[in-house]
Amino acid sequence: MPRILAVANQKGGVGKTTTSVNLAAGLAGAGKRVLLIDLDPQGNATMGSGIDKRGLERSVYQVLLGLTTVQSVRQQSESGGYDLVPANRELAGAEIEMVDLDNRETRLKSALGTIAAEYDFILLDCPPALNLLTLTVWSRPMR
Ligand SMILES: Nc1ncnc2c1ncn2[C@@H]1O[C@H](COP(=O)(O)OP(=O)(O)O)[C@@H](O)[C@H]1O
Numbered sequence: 001m002p003r004i005l006a007v008a009n010q011k012g013g014v015g016k017t018t019t020s021v022n023l024a025a026g027l028a029g030a031g032k033r034v035l036l037i038d039l040d041p042q043g044n045a046t047m048g049s050g051i052d053k054r055g056l057e058r059s060v061y062q063v064l065l066g067l068t069t070v071q072s073v074r075q076q077s078e079s080g081g082y083d084l085v086p087a088n089r090e091l092a093g094a095e096i097e098m099v100d101l102d103n104r105e106t107r108l109k110s111a112l113g114t115i116a117a118e119y120d121f122i123l124l125d126c127p128p129a130l131n132l133l134t135l136t137v138w139s140r141p142m143r
């Protein structure tokens with residue numbers, strides 16, 4: 001099983017995305033199989049991985065809503081040498097749209113379970129908030 005590392009802090013502009021992208025590239029450069037997941041609607045980790053957030057057909061948003069598989073969404077970051085699950089501003093609506101969905105806080109965990117064996121590290125770049133998107137990273141049932 002991979003090591004799963006979440007880079008999370010409620011404050012913005014503190015270096016989460018910079019840490020995530022550079023850690024992903026550094027681990028990939030050391031020969032590790034790395035998956036980086038962008039969980040921020042700002043899509044900065046996506047852009048920082050050399051993938052244009054404006055041109056995405058699918059993103060982590062569709063995975064969380066159960067509309068597609070994580071396999072169909074991930075892309076290769078050619079500049080970084082790792083795989084990326086991208087995000088863009090579509091994700092901003094996910095929290096509200098997931099309110100009525102079952103297992104909303106464990107959907108990311110379930111999706112990652114289907115590809116975890118392919119990686120040595122899975123890194124999660126969280127949004128600057130303690131919202132549902134960040135909570136999905138911990139996958140504890142909400143009460
Ligand atoms: N170690 C660092 N030293 C100096 N500036 C940094 C460092 N890490 C990040 N930055 C800068 O701080 C700003 C915010 O970083 P970012 O990674 O986007 O933060 P976050 O993802 O937490 O919002 C960016 O302009 C980035 O270049």
Ligand SMILES: [Mg+2]
Nearest residue numbers: 016017040044
């Ligand atoms: Mg960020």
